[in-house]
Amino acid sequence: MEVLITGGMGYIGSHTCVEMIEAGMTPIIIDNLCNAKAEVLNRIEQITGVKPLFLQGDIRDEAFLDSLFAAHDIHSVIHFAGLKAVGESVAKPLEYYDNNVNGSLVLARAMRKAGVKRLVFSSSATVYGDPQQVPITESSPVGETTNPYGTSKFMVEQCLTDLVHAEPDWSVTLLRYFNPVGAHPSGLMGEDPQGIPNNLMPFIAQVAVGRREKLAVFGDDYSTKDGTGVRDYIHVMDLASGHIAALKGVGEKAGLHVFNLGTGQGSSVLEMVQAFSQACGKPVAYEICPRRPGDIAECWASTEKAERELGWKATRSVAEMAADTWRWQSNNPQGY
Ligand code: NAD
Ligand code: UFG
DSSP, rough: EEEEEETTSSSHHHHHHHHHTTTOEEEEEEETTTTOOTHHHHHHHHHHHHOOOOEEOOOOOOOHHHHHHHOEEEEEEOOSSOOOOHHHHHHHHHIIIIIIIIIIHHHHHHHHHHHHOOEEEEGGGGGGGGOSSSSOOTTTTOOOEEEEEEEEHHHHHHHHEEEEEEEETEEEEEEEEEEEEEEOOTOOOOOSSSSSOHHHHHHHHHTTTTTTSSSEOSOOOOOSSSSSSSEEEEEEEHEEEEEHHHHHHTTOOEEEEEEEEEOOEEHHHHHHEEEEEETTSSSEEEEEEOOOOTTTOOOOOOOHHHHHHHHHOOOOOOHHHHHHHHHHHHHHHOOO
16 A cells, blocks of 8 residues: 655654554655655665655645656555744744645645545644643644644644535544654664754753753743643654554544544653653753743643544553663764
Protein backbone atom coordinates (compact mmCIF):
# COMPACT_ATOMS: atom_id res chain seq x y z
CA MET A 1 0.00 0.00 0.00
CA GLU A 2 1.59 3.28 -1.15
CA VAL A 3 1.10 6.11 1.30
CA LEU A 4 2.28 9.63 0.50
CA ILE A 5 4.11 11.19 3.44
CA THR A 6 4.48 14.96 3.18
CA GLY A 7 7.28 16.23 5.43
CA GLY A 8 8.49 12.65 5.79
CA MET A 9 12.13 13.67 6.23
CA GLY A 10 11.26 15.59 9.41
CA TYR A 11 11.27 14.44 13.02
CA ILE A 12 7.86 12.78 13.34
CA GLY A 13 7.51 11.86 9.66
CA SER A 14 10.81 9.94 9.54
CA HIS A 15 9.96 7.86 12.61
CA THR A 16 6.52 7.17 11.16
CA CYS A 17 8.12 5.99 7.89
CA VAL A 18 10.17 3.44 9.85
CA GLU A 19 7.06 2.18 11.62
CA MET A 20 5.15 2.00 8.32
CA ILE A 21 7.87 0.02 6.54
CA GLU A 22 7.92 -2.38 9.47
CA ALA A 23 4.12 -2.71 9.14
CA GLY A 24 4.53 -3.68 5.45
CA MET A 25 3.42 -0.35 3.98
CA THR A 26 5.25 1.65 1.28
CA PRO A 27 5.83 5.29 2.19
CA ILE A 28 6.59 7.76 -0.60
CA ILE A 29 8.18 10.86 0.89
CA ILE A 30 7.94 14.42 -0.35
CA ASP A 31 9.79 17.16 1.50
CA ASN A 32 11.36 20.46 0.49
CA LEU A 33 14.13 19.95 3.12
CA CYS A 34 13.52 23.40 4.63
CA ASN A 35 13.87 21.78 8.07
CA ALA A 36 15.44 18.37 7.39
CA LYS A 37 18.59 16.73 6.10
CA ALA A 38 18.91 14.27 3.21
CA GLU A 39 20.88 11.93 5.53
CA VAL A 40 17.57 10.94 7.13
CA LEU A 41 16.89 8.66 4.17
CA ASN A 42 20.08 6.66 4.80
CA ARG A 43 19.14 6.28 8.46
CA ILE A 44 15.70 4.95 7.53
CA GLU A 45 17.46 2.44 5.27
CA GLN A 46 19.96 1.45 7.99
CA ILE A 47 17.11 0.69 10.39
CA THR A 48 14.64 -1.00 8.05
CA GLY A 49 16.75 -2.25 5.12
CA VAL A 50 14.46 -0.29 2.81
CA LYS A 51 15.20 3.07 1.19
CA PRO A 52 11.85 4.73 0.57
CA LEU A 53 11.23 6.76 -2.55
CA PHE A 54 12.01 10.41 -1.77
CA LEU A 55 11.06 13.31 -4.04
CA GLN A 56 12.31 16.74 -3.10
CA GLY A 57 9.58 19.29 -3.66
CA ASP A 58 7.13 21.66 -2.08
CA ILE A 59 3.52 20.91 -1.16
CA ARG A 60 2.56 24.30 -2.59
CA ASP A 61 3.79 23.22 -6.05
CA GLU A 62 0.57 21.91 -7.57
CA ALA A 63 2.18 20.72 -10.84
CA PHE A 64 4.70 18.70 -8.82
CA LEU A 65 1.87 17.09 -6.84
CA ASP A 66 -0.18 16.40 -9.97
CA SER A 67 2.69 14.55 -11.62
CA LEU A 68 3.35 12.60 -8.44
CA PHE A 69 -0.26 11.44 -8.14
CA ALA A 70 -0.29 10.56 -11.85
CA ALA A 71 2.84 8.42 -11.51
CA HIS A 72 1.89 6.47 -8.37
CA ASP A 73 -1.05 4.56 -7.05
CA ILE A 74 -1.35 6.49 -3.79
CA HIS A 75 -3.81 4.97 -1.36
CA SER A 76 -3.75 7.71 1.30
CA VAL A 77 -1.78 10.72 2.48
CA ILE A 78 -0.26 11.56 5.85
CA HIS A 79 0.36 15.28 5.91
CA PHE A 80 3.22 16.28 8.24
CA ALA A 81 4.76 19.07 6.15
CA GLY A 82 4.59 22.43 7.85
CA LEU A 83 6.47 25.07 9.79
CA LYS A 84 6.22 24.64 13.55
CA ALA A 85 8.17 27.24 15.54
CA VAL A 86 5.76 29.25 17.68
CA GLY A 87 8.03 32.31 18.13
CA GLU A 88 8.97 32.44 14.44
CA SER A 89 5.28 32.28 13.51
CA VAL A 90 4.66 35.49 15.49
CA ALA A 91 7.44 37.22 13.52
CA LYS A 92 6.50 35.71 10.12
CA PRO A 93 2.73 35.16 10.05
CA LEU A 94 2.42 35.37 6.24
CA GLU A 95 5.06 32.68 5.76
CA TYR A 96 3.29 30.43 8.28
CA TYR A 97 -0.18 30.85 6.80
CA ASP A 98 1.18 30.37 3.30
CA ASN A 99 3.13 27.23 4.12
CA ASN A 100 0.70 25.60 6.54
CA VAL A 101 -2.73 26.74 5.35
CA ASN A 102 -2.18 27.40 1.65
CA GLY A 103 0.09 24.33 1.43
CA SER A 104 -2.66 22.13 2.86
CA LEU A 105 -5.22 23.55 0.44
CA VAL A 106 -2.99 22.92 -2.57
CA LEU A 107 -2.42 19.37 -1.35
CA ALA A 108 -6.14 18.70 -0.83
CA ARG A 109 -6.93 20.08 -4.28
CA ALA A 110 -4.31 17.86 -5.94
CA MET A 111 -5.66 14.87 -3.99
CA ARG A 112 -9.19 15.55 -5.16
CA LYS A 113 -8.09 15.83 -8.80
CA ALA A 114 -6.33 12.48 -8.45
CA GLY A 115 -9.29 10.86 -6.70
CA VAL A 116 -7.26 10.23 -3.51
CA LYS A 117 -9.56 11.10 -0.63
CA ARG A 118 -7.96 9.62 2.47
CA LEU A 119 -6.00 12.14 4.52
CA VAL A 120 -4.41 12.08 7.97
CA PHE A 121 -3.41 15.54 9.20
CA SER A 122 -0.78 16.43 11.84
CA SER A 123 -2.61 18.75 14.16
CA SER A 124 -1.62 19.80 17.64
CA ALA A 125 -2.88 20.20 21.17
CA THR A 126 -2.18 23.88 20.55
CA VAL A 127 -5.67 24.11 18.96
CA TYR A 128 -7.12 23.80 22.50
CA GLY A 129 -5.37 27.02 23.60
CA ASP A 130 -5.33 27.42 27.39
CA PRO A 131 -7.59 24.53 28.42
CA GLN A 132 -10.37 25.13 30.93
CA GLN A 133 -9.91 21.65 32.31
CA VAL A 134 -7.58 18.66 32.10
CA PRO A 135 -7.51 16.03 30.82
CA ILE A 136 -8.42 17.51 27.45
CA THR A 137 -10.95 15.50 25.45
CA GLU A 138 -11.52 15.79 21.71
CA SER A 139 -14.73 17.71 22.38
CA SER A 140 -12.99 20.37 24.51
CA PRO A 141 -13.28 23.84 22.95
CA VAL A 142 -10.84 24.67 20.15
CA GLY A 143 -9.85 27.85 18.34
CA GLU A 144 -8.69 30.15 21.15
CA THR A 145 -5.17 29.91 19.81
CA THR A 146 -2.44 32.27 20.95
CA ASN A 147 -0.05 32.49 17.99
CA PRO A 148 -0.11 32.22 14.17
CA TYR A 149 1.31 28.68 14.24
CA GLY A 150 -1.56 27.48 16.44
CA THR A 151 -4.07 29.44 14.40
CA SER A 152 -2.74 27.89 11.18
CA LYS A 153 -3.35 24.39 12.63
CA PHE A 154 -6.86 25.40 13.69
CA MET A 155 -7.57 26.90 10.24
CA VAL A 156 -6.48 23.73 8.44
CA GLU A 157 -8.68 21.67 10.78
CA GLN A 158 -11.59 23.96 9.89
CA CYS A 159 -10.91 23.78 6.12
CA LEU A 160 -10.78 19.99 6.23
CA THR A 161 -13.91 19.78 8.40
CA ASP A 162 -15.80 21.90 5.87
CA LEU A 163 -14.44 19.77 3.03
CA VAL A 164 -15.82 16.59 4.63
CA HIS A 165 -19.20 18.28 5.09
CA ALA A 166 -19.28 19.28 1.44
CA GLU A 167 -17.84 16.03 0.06
CA PRO A 168 -18.76 13.21 2.44
CA ASP A 169 -16.79 10.56 0.54
CA TRP A 170 -13.52 11.92 2.01
CA SER A 171 -11.94 10.28 5.03
CA VAL A 172 -10.11 12.95 7.05
CA THR A 173 -8.39 12.19 10.34
CA LEU A 174 -7.16 15.04 12.52
CA LEU A 175 -4.49 13.82 14.95
CA ARG A 176 -3.83 16.27 17.77
CA TYR A 177 -0.34 15.55 19.08
CA PHE A 178 0.61 16.52 22.60
CA ASN A 179 4.38 16.87 23.21
CA PRO A 180 6.39 14.50 20.98
CA VAL A 181 9.84 13.64 22.37
CA GLY A 182 12.31 10.74 22.26
CA ALA A 183 14.05 9.04 19.38
CA HIS A 184 14.32 5.72 17.60
CA PRO A 185 15.80 3.20 20.09
CA SER A 186 18.68 2.44 17.67
CA GLY A 187 20.10 5.92 18.29
CA LEU A 188 20.21 6.44 14.51
CA MET A 189 17.27 8.82 14.24
CA GLY A 190 15.98 11.63 16.42
CA GLU A 191 15.06 15.29 16.63
CA ASP A 192 17.63 17.62 15.04
CA PRO A 193 16.52 21.21 15.57
CA GLN A 194 18.39 23.92 13.68
CA GLY A 195 19.76 26.74 15.87
CA ILE A 196 18.69 27.17 19.48
CA PRO A 197 16.02 24.58 20.35
CA ASN A 198 12.60 26.01 21.19
CA ASN A 199 11.41 22.88 22.93
CA LEU A 200 12.31 21.44 26.28
CA MET A 201 13.67 17.97 25.47
CA PRO A 202 16.10 18.93 22.69
CA PHE A 203 17.36 21.78 24.87
CA ILE A 204 17.98 19.46 27.83
CA ALA A 205 19.73 16.99 25.49
CA GLN A 206 22.04 19.72 24.16
CA VAL A 207 22.95 20.80 27.71
CA ALA A 208 23.72 17.18 28.61
CA VAL A 209 25.96 16.73 25.56
CA GLY A 210 27.82 19.99 26.27
CA ARG A 211 26.47 22.13 23.42
CA ARG A 212 24.70 24.53 25.82
CA GLU A 213 25.59 25.68 29.30
CA LYS A 214 22.30 25.35 31.14
CA LEU A 215 18.57 25.05 30.71
CA ALA A 216 16.37 28.07 31.44
CA VAL A 217 13.32 26.76 33.31
CA PHE A 218 10.53 29.10 32.28
CA GLY A 219 8.75 29.79 35.58
CA ASP A 220 8.40 27.90 38.86
CA ASP A 221 5.33 29.75 40.11
CA TYR A 222 2.57 27.98 38.19
CA SER A 223 -0.12 26.23 40.20
CA THR A 224 1.22 22.79 39.28
CA LYS A 225 2.78 19.96 41.31
CA ASP A 226 6.18 21.69 41.63
CA GLY A 227 5.43 25.11 40.14
CA THR A 228 6.92 24.35 36.69
CA GLY A 229 4.90 23.75 33.52
CA VAL A 230 3.27 20.34 33.06
CA ARG A 231 2.89 18.65 29.66
CA ASP A 232 1.90 15.32 28.20
CA TYR A 233 5.16 14.05 26.66
CA ILE A 234 4.70 11.22 24.20
CA HIS A 235 7.46 9.02 22.76
CA VAL A 236 7.82 9.62 19.01
CA MET A 237 7.65 5.85 18.35
CA ASP A 238 4.29 5.68 20.15
CA LEU A 239 3.18 8.64 18.07
CA ALA A 240 4.37 6.83 14.92
CA SER A 241 2.35 3.74 15.82
CA GLY A 242 -0.65 6.00 16.42
CA HIS A 243 -0.55 6.93 12.72
CA ILE A 244 -0.61 3.28 11.67
CA ALA A 245 -3.51 2.68 14.08
CA ALA A 246 -5.36 5.64 12.56
CA LEU A 247 -4.77 4.45 8.98
CA LYS A 248 -5.97 0.97 9.84
CA GLY A 249 -8.76 1.99 12.23
CA VAL A 250 -10.51 4.84 10.46
CA GLY A 251 -8.43 5.48 7.32
CA GLU A 252 -10.96 3.65 5.15
CA LYS A 253 -14.04 5.13 6.82
CA ALA A 254 -15.58 8.17 5.19
CA GLY A 255 -16.11 11.16 7.43
CA LEU A 256 -14.19 13.28 9.91
CA HIS A 257 -12.24 11.56 12.68
CA VAL A 258 -10.50 13.42 15.49
CA PHE A 259 -8.09 11.93 18.02
CA ASN A 260 -5.75 13.14 20.72
CA LEU A 261 -2.39 11.39 20.65
CA GLY A 262 -0.87 11.63 24.11
CA THR A 263 -0.21 9.42 27.11
CA GLY A 264 -2.75 10.87 29.54
CA GLN A 265 0.08 11.62 32.02
CA GLY A 266 1.46 15.07 32.82
CA SER A 267 5.13 15.63 33.70
CA SER A 268 6.69 18.84 35.00
CA VAL A 269 9.80 20.51 33.60
CA LEU A 270 11.77 19.48 36.70
CA GLU A 271 10.56 15.88 36.38
CA MET A 272 11.84 15.83 32.79
CA VAL A 273 15.19 17.26 33.92
CA GLN A 274 15.38 14.56 36.59
CA ALA A 275 14.49 11.76 34.16
CA PHE A 276 17.15 13.00 31.74
CA SER A 277 19.81 13.24 34.46
CA GLN A 278 19.15 9.61 35.28
CA ALA A 279 19.37 8.59 31.63
CA CYS A 280 22.68 10.37 31.01
CA GLY A 281 24.19 9.67 34.42
CA LYS A 282 24.98 13.28 35.30
CA PRO A 283 23.14 16.35 36.52
CA VAL A 284 21.63 18.67 33.89
CA ALA A 285 22.40 22.29 34.83
CA TYR A 286 19.40 24.57 35.01
CA GLU A 287 18.33 27.96 36.25
CA ILE A 288 14.86 29.17 37.20
CA CYS A 289 13.90 32.06 34.89
CA PRO A 290 10.76 34.13 34.30
CA ARG A 291 7.74 32.56 32.59
CA ARG A 292 7.80 32.39 28.78
CA PRO A 293 5.03 34.62 27.37
CA GLY A 294 2.12 32.59 25.97
CA ASP A 295 2.88 29.42 27.96
CA ILE A 296 0.06 27.62 29.74
CA ALA A 297 0.42 26.01 33.17
CA GLU A 298 -0.57 22.47 32.35
CA CYS A 299 -2.02 20.30 29.65
CA TRP A 300 -2.52 16.59 29.19
CA ALA A 301 -4.71 14.43 27.00
CA SER A 302 -7.66 12.24 27.61
CA THR A 303 -6.64 9.13 25.66
CA GLU A 304 -9.90 7.23 25.99
CA LYS A 305 -11.20 7.88 22.48
CA ALA A 306 -8.05 6.63 20.74
CA GLU A 307 -8.00 3.58 23.00
CA ARG A 308 -11.65 2.80 22.39
CA GLU A 309 -11.88 3.51 18.66
CA LEU A 310 -8.35 2.79 17.41
CA GLY A 311 -7.26 0.23 19.99
CA TRP A 312 -4.13 2.35 20.39
CA LYS A 313 -2.40 3.37 23.59
CA ALA A 314 1.05 4.86 24.22
CA THR A 315 3.23 2.40 26.12
CA ARG A 316 6.65 4.03 26.54
CA SER A 317 7.62 5.70 29.85
CA VAL A 318 9.29 9.04 30.48
CA ALA A 319 12.44 7.07 31.40
CA GLU A 320 12.44 5.50 27.91
CA MET A 321 11.84 8.90 26.28
CA ALA A 322 14.91 10.26 28.11
CA ALA A 323 17.08 7.18 27.47
CA ASP A 324 16.29 7.11 23.74
CA THR A 325 16.84 10.87 23.38
CA TRP A 326 20.19 10.54 25.13
CA ARG A 327 21.28 7.61 22.91
CA TRP A 328 20.48 9.67 19.80
CA GLN A 329 22.08 12.87 21.12
CA SER A 330 25.25 11.25 22.47
CA ASN A 331 25.79 9.23 19.27
CA ASN A 332 25.07 12.28 17.09
CA PRO A 333 26.16 15.33 19.13
CA GLN A 334 25.75 17.71 16.17
CA GLY A 335 22.63 15.99 14.81
CA TYR A 336 22.57 14.38 11.35
P1 NAD B 1 9.73 18.89 11.25
O1 NAD B 1 10.03 20.31 10.95
O2 NAD B 1 10.83 18.03 11.77
O3 NAD B 1 9.09 18.18 9.97
C1 NAD B 1 8.33 18.88 9.02
C2 NAD B 1 8.92 18.59 7.66
O4 NAD B 1 8.15 19.26 6.66
C3 NAD B 1 10.36 19.06 7.50
O5 NAD B 1 11.15 17.99 7.06
C4 NAD B 1 10.29 20.17 6.46
O6 NAD B 1 11.45 20.22 5.67
C5 NAD B 1 9.04 19.81 5.70
N1 NAD B 1 8.32 20.92 5.06
C6 NAD B 1 7.93 22.09 5.65
N2 NAD B 1 7.27 22.84 4.76
C7 NAD B 1 7.22 22.15 3.60
C8 NAD B 1 6.64 22.40 2.33
N3 NAD B 1 6.03 23.55 2.06
N4 NAD B 1 6.77 21.47 1.37
C9 NAD B 1 7.41 20.30 1.62
N5 NAD B 1 7.97 20.01 2.80
C10 NAD B 1 7.86 20.92 3.79
O7 NAD B 1 8.50 18.87 12.28
P2 NAD B 1 7.87 17.66 13.10
O8 NAD B 1 8.15 17.89 14.53
O9 NAD B 1 8.22 16.37 12.49
O10 NAD B 1 6.33 17.97 12.88
C11 NAD B 1 5.56 17.36 11.86
C12 NAD B 1 4.16 17.93 11.89
O11 NAD B 1 3.59 17.71 13.19
C13 NAD B 1 4.11 19.44 11.65
O12 NAD B 1 2.97 19.72 10.86
C14 NAD B 1 3.94 20.01 13.05
O13 NAD B 1 3.27 21.24 13.03
C15 NAD B 1 3.10 18.93 13.72
N6 NAD B 1 3.25 18.93 15.18
C16 NAD B 1 4.51 18.85 15.72
C17 NAD B 1 4.66 18.90 17.11
C18 NAD B 1 6.03 18.84 17.74
O14 NAD B 1 6.16 19.26 18.91
N7 NAD B 1 7.06 18.35 17.08
C19 NAD B 1 3.53 19.00 17.95
C20 NAD B 1 2.27 19.04 17.35
C21 NAD B 1 2.15 19.01 15.96
N1 UFG C 1 10.44 24.94 28.80
C1 UFG C 1 11.44 25.43 29.62
N2 UFG C 1 12.62 25.77 29.04
C2 UFG C 1 12.87 25.64 27.70
C3 UFG C 1 11.84 25.13 26.88
C4 UFG C 1 10.63 24.81 27.46
O1 UFG C 1 11.25 25.56 30.83
O2 UFG C 1 13.98 25.98 27.26
C5 UFG C 1 9.15 24.55 29.41
C6 UFG C 1 7.96 25.33 28.89
O3 UFG C 1 7.79 26.51 29.64
C7 UFG C 1 6.82 24.32 29.06
C8 UFG C 1 7.50 22.97 28.83
O4 UFG C 1 8.90 23.20 29.05
O5 UFG C 1 6.35 24.36 30.39
C9 UFG C 1 7.32 22.44 27.42
O6 UFG C 1 7.71 23.41 26.47
P1 UFG C 1 7.90 23.07 24.91
O7 UFG C 1 8.36 24.32 24.26
O8 UFG C 1 8.77 21.87 24.78
O9 UFG C 1 6.46 22.65 24.45
P2 UFG C 1 5.08 23.45 24.46
O10 UFG C 1 4.11 22.66 25.25
O11 UFG C 1 5.27 24.87 24.83
O12 UFG C 1 4.70 23.45 22.92
C10 UFG C 1 4.74 22.24 22.16
C11 UFG C 1 5.07 22.56 20.71
C12 UFG C 1 3.96 23.34 20.09
C13 UFG C 1 2.68 22.59 20.25
C14 UFG C 1 2.42 22.30 21.71
C15 UFG C 1 1.18 21.47 21.89
O13 UFG C 1 6.25 23.34 20.63
O14 UFG C 1 4.22 23.46 18.71
O15 UFG C 1 3.53 21.58 22.25
O16 UFG C 1 1.26 20.31 21.14
F1 UFG C 1 1.68 23.34 19.76
